[in-house]
Amino acid sequence: MKKNQPLAQQQSPADALIIGAGFAGLGTAIRLQQQGIRNITILERSDDVGGTWRDNQYPGAACDIPSNLYSFSFAQNPNWSRSFSGSREILEYIHHLVNHFNLRQYIRFNQNVSNLAWDQDKGLWQATTTNGDVFSGRTAVMAQGPLSNPGWPGIAGLDEFKGKKIHSAAWDHDYDLKGKRIAVIGTGASAIQIVPELAKCAGKLTVFQRTPPWIMPRPDFTTPDWNKTLFRKAPVSQTAVRKALYLAHESMALAVIWNSPLTRFAERLGRWHLRKQVPDRWLRRQLTPDYRLGCKRILVSNDYYPALQKPNTKLITWPIDRISENGIRTVEGIEHQFDCIVFATGFEVSNAGTPFPITGIGGRSLNEEWKRGAQAYKSINVSGYPNLFFTFGPNSGPGHNSALVYMESQMDYIVRSIRTIQSLKLKALDVRQSSQDDHNREIQSRLAKTNWNSGCQSWYLTEDGFNATMYPGFATQYAKQMSKLELKDYRLLAAEAESETV
Amino acid sequence: MAKIDLDKMLEKIKDTQWSLSDVDWDAPGAELITPEQWPKLKAFMADLMWIEHVGARAFAAMAKKAPDDTLRQIYTYFHAEEQRHANAEMALMKRWGMLEDGELPEPNNNLRLVIEWLDRFADDQPVYVLGTVVPMLEIALDGALCKFLLDTVDDPVCHQAFELINGDEARHLGVGFSVMEMQGHGKTYIELIRMTAQLMDPRLILGIASYFPLLNKMRDNIVEMGLPEEKLYEAMRKFEKIGGRTGDGRRNPWFQIIKHHGRFVVDRKKRFYHAPIDALVKVADVIPRKAFPEVPSWVKEITYQPTA
Ligand SMILES: Cc1cc2nc3c(=O)[nH]c(=O)nc-3n(C[C@H](O)[C@H](O)[C@H](O)COP(=O)(O)OP(=O)(O)OC[C@H]3O[C@@H](n4cnc5c(N)ncnc54)[C@H](O)[C@@H]3O)c2cc1C
Ligand SMILES: [Fe+2]
Ligand SMILES: [Fe+2]
Numbered sequence: 047m048k049k050n051q052p053l054a055q056q057q058s059p060a061d062a063l064i065i066g067a068g069f070a071g072l073g074t075a076i077r078l079q080q081q082g083i084r085n086i087t088i089l090e091r092s093d094d095v096g097g098t099w100r101d102n103q104y105p106g107a108a109c110d111i112p113s114n115l116y117s118f119s120f121a122q123n124p125n126w127s128r129s130f131s132g133s134r135e136i137l138e139y140i141h142h143l144v145n146h147f148n149l150r151q152y153i154r155f156n157q158n159v160s161n162l163a164w165d166q167d168k169g170l171w172q173a174t175t176t177n178g179d180v181f182s183g184r185t186a187v188m189a190q191g192p193l194s195n196p197g198w199p200g201i202a203g204l205d206e207f208k209g210k211k212i213h214s215a216a217w218d219h220d221y222d223l224k225g226k227r228i229a230v231i232g233t234g235a236s237a238i239q240i241v242p243e244l245a246k247c248a249g250k251l252t253v254f255q256r257t258p259p260w261i262m263p264r265p266d267f268t269t270p271d272w273n274k275t276l277f278r279k280a281p282v283s284q285t286a287v288r289k290a291l292y293l294a295h296e297s298m299a300l301a302v303i304w305n306s307p308l309t310r311f312a313e314r315l316g317r318w319h320l321r322k323q324v325p326d327r328w329l330r331r332q333l334t335p336d337y338r339l340g341c342k343r344i345l346v347s348n349d350y351y352p353a354l355q356k357p358n359t360k361l362i363t364w365p366i367d368r369i370s371e372n373g374i375r376t377v378e379g380i381e382h383q384f385d386c387i388v389f390a391t392g393f394e395v396s397n398a399g400t401p402f403p404i405t406g407i408g409g410r411s412l413n414e415e416w417k418r419g420a421q422a423y424k425s426i427n428v429s430g431y432p433n434l435f436f437t438f439g440p441n442s443g444p445g446h447n448s449a450l451v452y453m454e455s456q457m458d459y460i461v462r463s464i465r466t467i468q469s470l471k472l473k474a475l476d477v478r479q480s481s482q483d484d485h486n487r488e489i490q491s492r493l494a495k496t497n498w499n500s501g502c503q504s505w506y507l508t509e510d511g512f513n514a515t516m517y518p519g520f521a522t523q524y525a526k527q528m529s530k531l532e533l534k535d536y537r538l539l540a541a542e543a544e545s546e547t548v
Numbered sequence: 549m550a551k552i553d554l555d556k557m558l559e560k561i562k563d564t565q566w567s568l569s570d571v572d573w574d575a576p577g578a579e580l581i582t583p584e585q586w587p588k589l590k591a592f593m594a595d596l597m598w599i600e601h602v603g604a605r606a607f608a609a610m611a612k613k614a615p616d617d618t619l620r621q622i623y624t625y626f627h628a629e630e631q632r633h634a635n636a637e638m639a640l641m642k643r644w645g646m647l648e649d650g651e652l653p654e655p656n657n658n659l660r661l662v663i664e665w666l667d668r669f670a671d672d673q674p675v676y677v678l679g680t681v682v683p684m685l686e687i688a689l690d691g692a693l694c695k696f697l698l699d700t701v702d703d704p705v706c707h708q709a710f711e712l713i714n715g716d717e718a719r720h721l722g723v724g725f726s727v728m729e730m731q732g733h734g735k736t737y738i739e740l741i742r743m744t745a746q747l748m749d750p751r752l753i754l755g756i757a758s759y760f761p762l763l764n765k766m767r768d769n770i771v772e773m774g775l776p777e778e779k780l781y782e783a784m785r786k787f788e789k790i791g792g793r794t795g796d797g798r799r800n801p802w803f804q805i806i807k808h809h810g811r812f813v814v815d816r817k818k819r820f821y822h823a824p825i826d827a828l829v830k831v832a833d834v835i836p837r838k839a840f841p842e843v844p845s846w847v848k849e850i851t852y853q854p855t856a
Contacts, residue, residue: 328846331671336612364628365621367565373855377625379568379632381855503617 059170060087062464063183064152065159068097070437070453071189072140073118076147077461083468087181088149089173091158095144097191099137104217104236104390105243107133110346111448114284115291119454121146122284124277128268154181162186163405164431169473169541171434185433185464190401192438193393199231203369210386214240215393225249226385229374231366233259237390238345242353244388251359252382254366254374258332260316260339264346292521295447299520302340302446303496313339323351332363340445340497342504395505396420397440397514406431407476419512423482423535424527426459432476432539433467435460440514441489443506445498447521455528462531474539481535492518552726554618561625561719566712568636568854571705573643580702581644588772589701590646594653596693597637601850602662603685604630606678608846609670613678622723629716631850636709638852643705647852657833658765660843667844676731680806683724686717687787688780696779721790728803729796764813764825784810 061083064071067090075086094100109116113126116136123139131139144150161174171186196215198204212218214236228248230237233255244251277284301308316339324330333351354361364376373383397420404412407430415421415428422428425442426435436442437456444452467475493499493513498506506515517524581589604627611623641647655663670678694710694717701707771777788807792798816822 326845327667328844364631365625367562367567375565375567377565377628377632378849379566379635380851380853381567381569383855 057085058182060181060183061085061468062087062185062187063171063173063181064088064187064189065162065173066090066097066189066191066194067092067095067153068099068189068191068194069118069140069450070191070457071097071187072143072147072149073450073453074187074189074437074457074460075149075152076118076120076143077457078464079147079149081461081465083461083464086152087183088153089157089159089175089181090153090155091175093155095149095153096137096140097194099133099140101194101215102217102236103133103137103219104214104240104388105223106239106241107236108239109133109136110235111295112291114288115295115448116450118143118450119285119288122277122281122288124274124281124284126269126274129265157181159190159402161403161405162434163403164407164434166407166474169433169539185435185467187460188434188436188439192395192443195394195401196389197392197394198389199391201231201366201369206371207369207373207387208371209373209384212386212388214388214390221386223247223386227383228252229254229382229384229387230390231374231387232390232392233257234390234392235343235345236392238347238350240388240390241359242347242349245353245356245359248358251356252384253354253359253361254376255332255361255363256365257337257342258335259342259345260313260335261319261350262312262316262344262346263319264348292447292451296520296522298446302344303498303518305338305340305497305500309339309497312344320351324355326355329355329361332361337502338497338500341500341502342506343445392505395515397506398508398512404431404434406434416514418510419508420514421482421486423477423485424459425517426456426528427477427482427536429477429479429482432474432537435463441486441493441517442524443516444521444524445516451521452517452524455525459528459531466531466533470538471541472538473541474537476537476539478535478537481532489518552722554622554723554726557719557723558618558622558625561622564715564719566632568632568639570712571636571639571709571854573639573705573854575705577703577705578643578645585700586644586646589644590641591772592693592697593637593641593644593646595656595659596697597634597641597653597850598655598659598663599685600630600634600637601847602659602666603682604628604634605663605666605846606670606682609666609673610675610678610682612671613673613675615675619727626720626723629720633713633716634850635852636713638850639854640706640709642852644703652848652850656765658762662762663843663847664841667846676728676800679724679727679731680800680803683721683728683791684784684787684806684810686720686724687790688783693780725790725797728791728800729794731800761825764822767813781813784813 062074062078062085064074064086065088067088071088071090072095075088078084078086092100109130109132112129113123113131113136116131117123117126117139121143123142127135157175157177157179159173160176163172163174164170165172165182168182170182170184173181173183173186175181196213198213210218210221212221223244224247226248227250228244230241230244230251230253233253237253238259238261241251241253277287300306301312317334320330320333324333333354353359362376362382364378367375367377369375369387370381373381374387375381396416398418399416399420400413406412406428410430412428412431420440422436422440425439428434428436435456437453437460438449442452442456463475466472490513493516496513496516496518498504498516499511499513507513607623607627607630611620611627614620614623638647638653641653647653694714698707698710767777767780787810791800791803791807797803
């Protein structure tokens with residue numbers, strides 16, 4: 047890749063209008079660029095790149111997937127310092143990608159998209175931002191992130207609290223936690239990383255749990271120098287390790303996605319981990335999940351359980367009644383008082399609706415169509431919304447493998463489609479409703495047999511229990527699904543003629 | 549009482565929460581406790597508070613076994629609410645100078661046995677065993693002990709606290725009897741056989757061995773405090789009346805067992821029942837403290853302090 051390309055022309059309309067400068071938006075730009083498509087605009091609401099890894103800088107933030115697998119196959123990094131990298135190191139890797147591939151030229155920072163509409167006459171997507179600016183593109187890519195909008199819990203009195211409130215995904219690094227009385231609400235992926243760190247500095251730390259997660263031991267270690275040298279000198283060795291990690295995670299699908307003997311085995315492993323780390327019977331009972339493993343996200347940690355048993359830390363499982371001026375009132379009648387409440391309460395997931403209005407052919411509204419659960423064709427296109435591509439669209443979520451593996455399949459699908467639009471001089475590439483319906487019928491019947499649909503509540507499901515989030519299968523199967531652009535599943539509209547071709 | 553809508557009940561429970569800081573524990577009135585009342589009241593309150601706490605643990609077990617999510621949530625709330633009752637009753641004891649700073653009242657030996665049993669075996673019990681025993685204990689408490697307490701004690705803060713507690717208890721009983729009826733619905737001969745088989749479970753027999761003496765012990769306590777024991781029996785008969793008001797309720801085999809047991813308890817002439825059980829109470833009384841294992845850690849969660 048040449049470092050100093052001439053600044054992209056940035057003519058309007060762009061060939062690709064990308065919303066979001068996280069892994070997905072940036073990766074798509076890299077892949078387009080590698081195919082010679084440079085008229086790209088990336089709209090990013092923040093003032094920097096990085097998405098998830100820019101926002102989630104809470105103490106202890108790290109990846110749950112080994113770094114060798116949580117990176118792009120076309121831009122491997124021999125220098126990962128740990129098997130599971132911290133948030134900062136991943137952010138550095140993203141900055142490295144941006145510099146190396148010279149992506150900054152495409153990005154419009156501080157542009158928060160609030161509306162996206164298809165102009166059928168011009169064959170263009172128009173994105174309006176909260177500044178009032180309008181950007182247009184012949185194609186558009188939704189790379190706004192599956193988990194990018196902090197979610198706050200529906201607890202009464204949230205605004206009454208007089209102390210400090212911090213959301214895990216918007217950490218305030220200027221606030222000094224030392225010696226403070228701190229509450230953590232939530233026991234999901236972020237919380238179990240935050241708690242061990244806060245336990246080191248808090249005067250008093252109280253963790254409020256509603257549902258205990260399944261937690262597996264984490265095989266974390268620092269990368270020895272000889273290993274980094276080997277990866278640098280012989281990249282094949284790193285590719286081999288990556289392949290091995292990929293297959294190891296693929297096999298976990300058997301435990302995570304479907305109820306199999308491996309699920310039992312993993313549950314036993316989780317219980318063993320708990321027994322080994324928590325001697326007290328009652329605390330162990332409080333921490334034992336009563337739903338099938340895999341139904342919600344499985345977590346990994348070696349230091350969460352020990353942190354809960356430190357003298358300054360306490361786990362509370364009483365239901366929360368309300369938040370008051372000075373703290374949190376729980377149903378056993380006690381007001382637990384704090385200087386600071388940390389909300390590790392996750393994200394708003396748009397599995398029923400869109401994050402901002404999206405208008406397709408003839409003024410149809412995607413938000414309306416997705417009210418009862420989002421649906422797409424192969425997670426990436428929606429009928430009636432031509433030339434629009436979703437990263438992490440409906441039913442593309444990985445439960446057992448690196449998100450980036452799924453993302454790469456999506457990016458390649460998008461690049462292939464945009465090239466097809468260009469080479470066939472199409473005005474619109476619109477998936478057929480019937481193909482979309484066929485795809486969803488199959489996906490939903492496969493989902494019915496998975497652990498996610500086995501009866502617990504999770505962010506994977508809509509309020510009605512519809513699973514619009516997860517992909518029911520191996521990453522390899524997903525990659526296969528995305529490997530071919532089946533033009534017969536699409537309506538093709540030529541640019542010159544107003545008539546439908548094919 | 550018609551069958552209640554459990555979803556609506558859950559909403560109501562969430563909407564009617566209170567906390568210890570809603571009561572002014574230093575308000576005047578503590579001096580209304582007479583010196584001769586004081587020692588008996590102390591013993592009574594200690595037992596009462598422990599029964600609440602034990603009831604809390606039973607609800608915790610029921611939450612694990614609840615047949616659906618609504619009931620699981622309801623039992624999770626009830627678990628916490630019983631804990632709140634224990635906390636509030638401890639706050640009253642503290643107010644009346646019955647507790648040193650940080651002191652936890654000693655549970656009597658019968659209670660220690662019940663605590664042991666709950667800690668070891670409650671989580672393994674089918675939900676309808678506890679689902680029948682708990683309403684029985686609750687009605688005995690609600691109908692007899694609390695009413696009696698309010699008849700004898702003039703302290704307005706005590707009345708204020710028990711008004712809040714009784715508000716909760718009314719909902720506990722409503723759910724309790726409703727669930728008993730649900731479980732009686734469509735019960736057959738086969739279920740009866742299966743249930744008899746469960747009776748043979750040694751863990752359950754142990755539970756029975758600690759529950760029966762507890763009732764006799766409470767009877768003794770009440771008599772000691774000057775309450776006619778007839779009051780307790782009246783309350784227990786109420787269990788029979790409400791629990792058996794519908795066919796479904798009567799078909800619940802566990803209701804039948806507990807009901808019959810209740811009849812034994814209230815009839816002192818049933819010597820073949822009372823002689824051995826009273827003996828058990830006595831036996832329990834002489835078990836040396838050292839013989840009990842360390843109390844489980846959930847027991848240490850109670851507090852008389854409204855804020856933490
Ligand atoms: C705490 C945490 C830990 C995670 N750990 C793992 C893990 O261990 N393994 C794994 O595989 N995955 C993990 N994930 C999932 C992670 O989200 C994905 O792996 C990946 O980072 C998603 O990249 P993205 O580019 O799709 O989205 P993001 O990284 O979220 O990027 C989206 C970008 O779009 C911008 N944006 C959003 N809305 C708008 C708008 N309206 N207008 C303009 N810009 C907008 C955002 O500011 C952001 O920069 C984790 C997620 C979180 C939150
Ligand atoms: Fe109670
Ligand atoms: Fe009760």
